[in-house]
Amino acid sequence: MQHNIWIYLLVMAGVSYLIRMTPLALIRREITNRHLRSFLFYVPYATLAVMTFPAIMEATQTPVAGLCALIAGIVLAWKGCSLFQVAVLCCAVAFVTELLPIF
Amino acid sequence: MTTENKICFQHGMRDGCPIALGYFAVSFTLGIAARNAGLSAIQAFVASVLNNASAGEYAGFSLIAAGSTYLETAIMTLVVNARYLLMSCSLSQKLKPETPLRHRMLVAYDVTDEIFGICVAQPGYLNPWYAYGAIAVAIPGWAFGTCLGVIMGNVLPTRVVSALSVGLYGMFLAIIIPPARKNKVIAGLVAAGFAASFLVNRLPLFSGLSTGIKTIALTIALALLAAVLFPTDTVNSEEKKEEVH
Numbered sequence: 001m002q003h004n005i006w007i008y009l010l011v012m013a014g015v016s017y018l019i020r021m022t023p024l025a026l027i028r029r030e031i032t033n034r035h036l037r038s039f040l041f042y043v044p045y046a047t048l049a050v051m052t053f054p055a056i057m058e059a060t061q062t063p064v065a066g067l068c069a070l071i072a073g074i075v076l077a078w079k080g081c082s083l084f085q086v087a088v089l090c091c092a093v094a095f096v097t098e099l100l101p102i103f
Numbered sequence: 104m105t106t107e108n109k110i111c112f113q114h115g116m117r118d119g120c121p122i123a124l125g126y127f128a129v130s131f132t133l134g135i136a137a138r139n140a141g142l143s144a145i146q147a148f149v150a151s152v153l154n155n156a157s158a159g160e161y162a163g164f165s166l167i168a169a170g171s172t173y174l175e176t177a178i179m180t181l182v183v184n185a186r187y188l189l190m191s192c193s194l195s196q197k198l199k200p201e202t203p204l205r206h207r208m209l210v211a212y213d214v215t216d217e218i219f220g221i222c223v224a225q226p227g228y229l230n231p232w233y234a235y236g237a238i239a240v241a242i243p244g245w246a247f248g249t250c251l252g253v254i255m256g257n258v259l260p261t262r263v264v265s266a267l268s269v270g271l272y273g274m275f276l277a278i279i280i281p282p283a284r285k286n287k288v289i290a291g292l293v294a295a296g297f298a299a300s301f302l303v304n305r306l307p308l309f310s311g312l313s314t315g316i317k318t319i320a321l322t323i324a325l326a327l328l329a330a331v332l333f334p335t336d337t338v339n340s341e342e343k344k345e346e347v348h
Contacts (some may be wrong), residue, residue, distance in 0.1 A: 005167060
């Protein structure tokens with residue numbers, strides 16, 4: 001059966017939007033349940049940490065470059081560098097590490 | 104637009120710039136995947152404008168390439184993007200309860216890892232205009248990157264692409280590390296997230312699971328554990344106090 005790419009795109013877009021819109025449209029009040037609130041408060045930190053490592057080591061040509069960028073990112077963010085500074089310096093660290101012949 | 108909204112929009116645009124750069128690099132590689140699946144540059148552009156999801160789009164393109172059914176595509180999109188459901192639930196608590204539906208529906212358009220990340224990092228309630236500012240900058244980066252990926256393929260040296268793709272993770276770190284410094288539970292949660300994610304990705308036991316499923320399962324497990332062990336109901340009020348100062 002011949003499929004139409006535009007229909008695929010429509011299906012993907014529809015599902016993606018509904019996933020994002022439903023909770024925002026339906027949860028209108030502040031959740032008062034202590035555990036549920038805590039859970040939702042912790043979600044972003046858990047999910048961003050899980051997505052960062054070890055994925056950062058797979059994004060670069062060599063795992064070492066990703067690891068160096070990770071360490072640099074943690075130190076810079078800890079020291080209070082801005083979002084932009086951390087992002088740019090991580091790129092620079094990864095780029096330079098990959099240029100070094102020892103790795 | 105009130106003055107406050109205007110300032111929030113500008114702040115959003117400012118914080119959206121590194122996101123747009125990172126998006127451009129990632130979506131460029133996404134464009135290459137789109138080309139391999141047989142999409143035209145315009146189709147890839149439309150896909151990115153409407154989906155705003157790297158893993159979700161990758162999954163979709165590979166299903167298109169395999170000639171899968173529309174139902175399979177819908178289910179796969181649901182599974183791979185399910186973490187946005189959690190993020191939207193979490194984000195609903197960052198909006199003032201009286202925020203009108205139209206703003207909720209517009210903010211929902213671009214709940215991504217990065218936009219969500221900078222939105223929750225805002226002190227106190229989220230002004231939707233902050234999100235709009237970030238989206239206004241980030242979406243063009245994402246969509247044109249995908250489009251260019253289809254057109255130009257591998258013109259950028261691999262080194263440059265791989266270095267740029269690290270930028271997104273740098274952004275994640277800039278979001279999670281400063282709160283981890285102030286809050287020991289968050290610090291422990293981040294460390295546990297790194298360790299658990301590493302184990303699940305390396306142990307052969309879990310190798311059959313998709314990245315999306317792993318992310319969802321670990322997020323729920325870790326956040327649940329933290330919520331049971333260290334419930335906190337002072338979080339929002341602390342943030343609101345900070346905003347006043």
